[in-house]
Amino acid sequence: QGQVVESGGGLVQAGDSLALSCAFSGRTFADDALAWFRQAPGKDLEFVSAISVPGKGYYAGIAKGRFTISRDNAKNTLYLQMNNLQPEDTAVYRCAAGQVTGYDLHDYDVSGRGIQVTVSS
Secondary structure, eight states: OOEEEEEOOEEEETTOOEEEEEEEESSOGGGOEEEEEEEOTTSOEEEEEEEOTTOOEEEOTTTTTTEEEEEETTTTEEEEEEOSOOGGGOEEEEEEEESSOOSSGGGSSEEOOOEEEEEEO
């Protein structure tokens, strides 16, 4: 199923931007649908964004207008550019890859362990 390495998380202030990366190995990345999920403390895992094989982006309401998902098939890397971050965006963000573009983590074959994003007010 491959391996996943997430990077780019950290502590930022409200209104700041942050870019997450997710490097995949051991799978045919260009054939994968990709996605980001997040889980805030005490809350369920939620869908953030997905990108299909041809590159079409899908966004949850919490991400529309602020987050941009992209992929670089040459680098086997998925990105999530997050702008105007707010304290409610504080969560562990996880990336995932699979055969279909879905809104549930179970739609994907492999996912990362997650990376912490903390937004202070």
